[in-house]
Every structure is written in C-alpha cells, then in structure tokens.
Amino acid sequence: MRATTAVIPAAGLGTRFYPVTKAVPKELLPIVDVPAIQLVIDEAIAAGCDHIVVVSHPSKGPIERYLTPDATVVAKVRDSGRTEMADRLACIGTEVRVTVVHQDAPRGLGHAVGCARAAVGGNPFAVLLPDELMGDANLLVALVDSVDATGVGAVGLMRVPADEVSAYGVVTPSAASPHEGPFQIVDVVEKPRREDAPSNLIIIGRYVLTPDVFEEIDRLSPQANGEMQLTDALRSQSATSPLTGLLNRSKRWDTGTPMGWLIAVVDIALERPDVANAFGAWLRQRVDP
Ligand code: G1P
Numbered sequence: 001m002r003a004t005t006a007v008i009p010a011a012g013l014g015t016r017f018y019p020v021t022k023a024v025p026k027e028l029l030p031i032v033d034v035p036a037i038q039l040v041i042d043e044a045i046a047a048g049c050d051h052i053v054v055v056s057h058p059s060k061g062p063i064e065r066y067l068t069p070d071a072t073v074v075a076k077v078r079d080s081g082r083t084e085m086a087d088r089l090a091c092i093g094t095e096v097r098v099t100v101v102h103q104d105a106p107r108g109l110g111h112a113v114g115c116a117r118a119a120v121g122g123n124p125f126a127v128l129l130p131d132e133l134m135g136d137a138n139l140l141v142a143l144v145d146s147v148d149a150t151g152v153g154a155v156g157l158m159r160v161p162a163d164e165v166s167a168y169g170v171v172t173p174s175a176a177s178p179h180e181g182p183f184q185i186v187d188v189v190e191k192p193r194r195e196d197a198p199s200n201l202i203i204i205g206r207y208v209l210t211p212d213v214f215e216e217i218d219r220l221s222p223q224a225n226g227e228m229q230l231t232d233a234l235r236s237q238s239a240t241s242p243l244t245g246l247l248n249r250s251k252r253w254d255t256g257t258p259m260g261w262l263i264a265v266v267d268i269a270l271e272r273p274d275v276a277n278a279f280g281a282w283l284r285q286r287v288d289p
Contacts, residue, residue: 002148003124003208004051006044009112010037010130011057011103016257025060027130029261032269034085035066036255040130041096042088046137047144049126051097053119055112058102067100069093108227113209114217122211124148127230129205133264135251143208146182146244153213153237154244156206157183158252162194168202169231171245183245185238190231203231204248213237 014021017029027037041052056063069092078086092098099119103112113127124147126140134140139156146154157171172187189198207230216233223229234243253264269279 001123002048003126003144004049005053005120005123006041006047006049006051006126006128007053007055007113007116007120008037008040008044008128008130009055009103009109010060010063011055011106011112011115013057013059013106017261025056025063027060028062028066029255031133031255031265032272032275036133037063037066037130038088039133040128041092043134043137043140044126044128045091045096047126047140050095051099051119052092053099053101053116053125055103055115056100058104064100067092067098106227107222109230110217110220110228110233113230113233114214114228117214117217120211120214124153124208124210127205127207127209131254131256132205133253133255133268134206134248138250139206139246139248140208142246143206146246147208147210150244151210152241152243153207153209153234154246155185155208155234156204156248157181157201157245158204158248159200160202162197162200165197165200165202166191166194168204169229169234170197170199171201171203172198173201173245174242177245181245181247184242185234185245186242188231188235188238188243190229201245203245204252206248207234209234 010027014026017026028035031039044052054063074086074090077089101115101119103115143154143156169188169190170192171185173183174186177183213233216236220228220232237243253267255261255264269275
C-alpha cells in the first residue's frame with residue numbers, strides 16, 4: 001500500500017531562532033520568498049501524497065493561516081507571471097487535503113507523530129521534518145516505493161563525519177548490508193556520544209512508516225526531560241522487523257539553526273533561475289571585491 005499521507009511535525013517553539021520565533025513560526029521562515037513548510041509540502045506532493053497532516057502548537061496560528069486556501073493571493077501570484085508558484089499554492093487545501101492537529105506541549109517527536117494517529121488512519125505514511133529541506137523528492141519517492149514493496153518502514157540516511165553523529169538518530173546496519181545500501185536496520189539510537197555511536201549513518205528527517213509504529217509510540221515512556229523520541233519507537237520496531245535505510249543522493253539542508261538556515265537560503269537562491277544571476281553576481285563581488 002503506497003503512503004499518501006504526509007505528517008509534518010511543526011509544534012516546536014523554535015527557541016534556537018528567538019527572537020524571530022516569538023512571532024513567526026520557524027516553519028514559515030522564508031527560503032528567499034517561500035516558507036520552508038511550503039517546500040516540504042511540495043516534496044510530499046511530488047512523492048504522491050494528497051493528504052498533509054501538520055502537527056502544530058496552539059500558539060502557532062500563522063501556520064494555519066498559511067495553509068488556508070486564499071484565492072485572492074493565488075490570483076495575484078498568477079497575475080504576476082509566477083504560474084508555477086500559483087499552482088503550488090492553489091492545490092493546498094483543495095486537491096491536497098490539509099489536516100492540522102495540535103500537540104499542546106513539547107513532548108518530543110515520538111509524541112508529535114502519535115498526535116497524528118487519528119488523521120493518518122491505518123495505512124503507511126510519510127513523516128517529513130520541516131527543519132530539513134531536500135533538493136528534490138527522490139529520496140521520499142524511494143522510501144514510499146520501498147515500503148510499498150516490502151511492507152516494512154523505511155528511513156532516509158546520510159553518512160556524516162564522526163563529530164556530527166551526536167546531533168542525530170544513528171542506525172546500526174546489519175553486517176550483510178551493502179556499503180551504499182539499502183541497509184537493514186537492526187538498531188537505532190538517539191543522539192549517542194561520538195564514542196558510543198554504532199555507525200556514522202544518521203537518520204535525516206524523512207521517514208515512511210507503517211501504522212503499527214503507533215503502538216510502539218503508545219508504549220514509550222517519557223525521558224527525564226518529558227520527551228518521547230520517535231527513534232525509541234523505531235528501535236523497538238526494528239528489533240522485531242528490521243527497517244530499511246536508504247542513502248540520500250540529493251542535496252539536503254539542515255535549517256535547524258540560524259547558520260544552517262542562512263546556508264540554505266543562499267544555496268537555494270543560487271539555484272533559483274529568477275534570482276541566481278543577480279544574486280550570484282552580487283555575492284561574488286561581496287566576498288571577493
Ligand atoms: C530529530 C530526530 C533524530 C533525527 C533528526 C533529523 O532530532 O529525533 O533522530 O536524526 O531529527 O533532523 P531533532 O533535530 O529534532 O533534535
């Protein structure tokens with residue numbers, strides 16, 4: 001069964017981006033002139049999803065405003081000649097159904113995904129963390145295909161230098177897995193110390209999961225900080241049936257910090273045909289006058 005629902009956890013308070021996130025949800029920070037959440041929704045739609053479930057927080061009303069269809073805005077964007085952008089906006093809330101559910105307190109990614117359970121129903125579903133932006137939908141398509149073919153969950157992976165593993169979920173691939181994947185994941189650990197990490201393969205924020213993961217989420221007990229990790233639910237799942245790990249082969253930006261966001265904005269601007277030339281010329285002059 002192909003995953004056609006995409007869950008976007010967006011309930012975090014964005015404290016690393018204070019003060020801007022006092023008023024503007026992190027997911028609406030612009031990548032040039034497009035909010036990050038729009039890029040993630042575009043990716044989900046490109047991978048075949050027609051139902052987007054956003055897990056938000058009651059204080060983040062602007063996300064709901066952004067997701068509310070607005071024919072006047074679409075018409076203005078279209079009139080300005082930006083047809084492709086107008087089409088991307090027009091389908092949200094029309095052909096592509098949007099459900100917003102609330103996570104009332106920061107109780108971790110596992111709990112956030114659990115909040116989407118009723119909206120997801122009983123089929124495989126994608127999870128896209130909007131802190132991470134991808135150059136295209138290829139990884140998500142490959143994850144959807146994998147789950148459709150195998151019936152077990154699949155996660156996107158990337159190799160990182162050893163000093164970066166402690167910021168991520170890290171997987172243990174089975175000894176039989178080829179170096180380039182697909183990997184059979186036999187264990188997962190959240191944010192290990194560098195010396196304890198089982199590999200340098202991190203989970204990037206793209207998952208396609210089977211609905212039985214909700215039972216694992218139900219069984220999670222909160223950590224000392226009150227949070228429940230999705231990684232711990234995947235860990236118990238992988239102990240009984242190994243998940244599949246697929247290496248990302250496209251570009252990926254981690255916008256979880258102001259520096260990462262800035263890099264993404266500059267890099268994506270340099271790829272946008274409408275701004276690349278003028279911005280690239282200015283940037284070259286700025287760094288090498
Ligand atoms: C979350 C997950 C982690 C994953 C990461 C990807 O961490 O818990 O397993 O590797 O996203 O970005 P967070 O960035 O929310 O701390």
